[in-house]
Amino acid sequence: MHKKLFIPGPVEVAPEILKAMGTPMIGHRMPEYAKLHKGVTDKLKQLLATQDRVFLSTSSAFGAMEGAVRNLVAKRCANFCNGAFSDKWHNVTVSCGKEADAIKVPWGEAITPELVDATLATGKYDAITLIHNETSTGVMSPLPEIAQVLKKYPDVVSIIDTVSSMSALNIPVGELGIDCCVFGVQKAFALPPGLAVFTATPKALERAKGVPGRGYYFDFLEFAAADEKDNTPSTPCISLIYAMDLQLDRMFTEGLENRWRRHQEMAQFVRAWATERGFGLFPAEGYRSVTLTCATNDAGVDLAQLKKALGEKGYAFDDGYGKLKGKTFRVAHMGDMTLEDVKEITGAIETVLKQQ
Ligand SMILES: Cc1ncc(COP(=O)(O)O)c(C=O)c1O
Structure with a gap:
């Protein structure tokens, strides 16, 4: 049953989405894929209200979350922790060999703009990770107010997880000035798992250039180069991208x-x-x-x-x-x-x- x-x-996936996943396969170096890729990334830019680069990662969200810290932490990262997923992100940051501190509040509490401000005022950090919607505790931190604080610290790269919030409320990534916004698709997007999306501002891409040890699979610069040709560095989950294309249309049809x-x-x-x-x-x-x-x-x-x-x-x-x-x-x-x-x-x- x-x-x-x-x-x-x-979450539940609509039958028409499952059907879209059965679209006959194409090769990712064929023009048909480039057309699909461009269509999907353009629609994502519209949804996210951003002109920044939007990349499609064939991984669960944590792949892109790990990639983000590998690419964007040069000096020291402040990992804001208020639940299981943010705690884990700190562990992932450390396991990538990065200098990082867990800035912890009790589970159930939000990350406040005041805490972000006080942390960054120490001058110790050049990157932060923060989870907008901590799925383990049901806490949504006040992202617009936090984004306002972040504008005071232009040398800090902000990496924000909107895994379980993106598309359920207005998150205008461009206006908020988020340097790297990461999310998966098996939550508010109601798609099967296996695809993650991340954005990168010019500042984030510039940071990545100077960071060694970015690896290959999640190297932001590889993504940027492939995206110039409406493509991905490695073979993408094409079936899921077809599903995403339809789901974005359904979102715009709903309004x-x-x-x-x-x-x-x-x-x-x-x-x-x-x-x-x-x-x-x-x-x-x-x-x-x-x-x-x-x-x-x-x-x-x-x-x-x-x-x-x-x-x-x-x-x-x-x-x-x-x-x-x-x-x-x-x-x-x-x-x-x-x-x-x-x-x-x-x-x-x-x-x-x-x-x-
Ligand atoms: C807020 C948040 N971040 C990250 C993750 C990890 O996502 P994934 O399992 O797709 O790597 C989850 C999964 O539930 C989550 O809710």
Whole structure:
């Protein structure tokens, strides 16, 4: 039985997207690929509201996230950490041989502009990594305000993970001045996993030129050279790029404002539902994710049992990430999901809880 996905990625993929993945194969050095590549990267630039370079990486998000630190950290990196994925990014940065500090706040809290300002004011760092939407805790940090602070530090290259937020709300990468914005496609893009996207400003590409040990697969300069010919350095996941092409069309057909509003409505519904049913919300007001709700188990429910029962009913449900397992649960409301879908999962949770 297929379990309908309500976990925070991968999420359900529309049948027409799966069908687009079955488009007959082309060679990536054929003109047909260059046309597809240009079309997709142009549409991504429109979605991201940027004129910067947009690259397609055949990898999960962490491939491009690792590539970003390998290419862009010359001196020392400040890794802002407020959950499992940002903690991991710090470990990845260190494992790439980079000098780096983990600037930690407790899980559930946001990274604030004040913290970014105080950290960069030390003058120790030439790069930062920051996760906009910490999927492990459901915390969304205030990116526009942080971006404003970053403008005070023109020598610092900003590497921002929008893995679980891009396309669910307005993130105008160009206007915000993000040097390298990285995201995968199995979350708010509602595509199967295996493709990541990253941007690079001229400043980021200039930085990469002076950084040794960039490797090959994620070398930003290789990507830039290939992109001149509407191509990628290595064979790309062409089927997924076909799917991305269609998904971008679907986004523009829905209308970006409508898409952002739909995500807000789903988030508001799930938050209200959780609190009415005696659960808490893990992130503080003002920092709650628009793509997933991380609820605290204040009602004392056996979450493992709930997950099992929902699985038997055909729903994939998440009972907390890492050290939050059993203490919190997460409901995804992103991608192609609608209010009806989130009502379906909350309804199913209620049915199971009544039976228990
Ligand atoms: C915020 C965030 N960053 C990074 C990742 C890692 O992405 P991937 O598994 O595609 O490498 C995830 C995955 O859930 C995530 O939620």
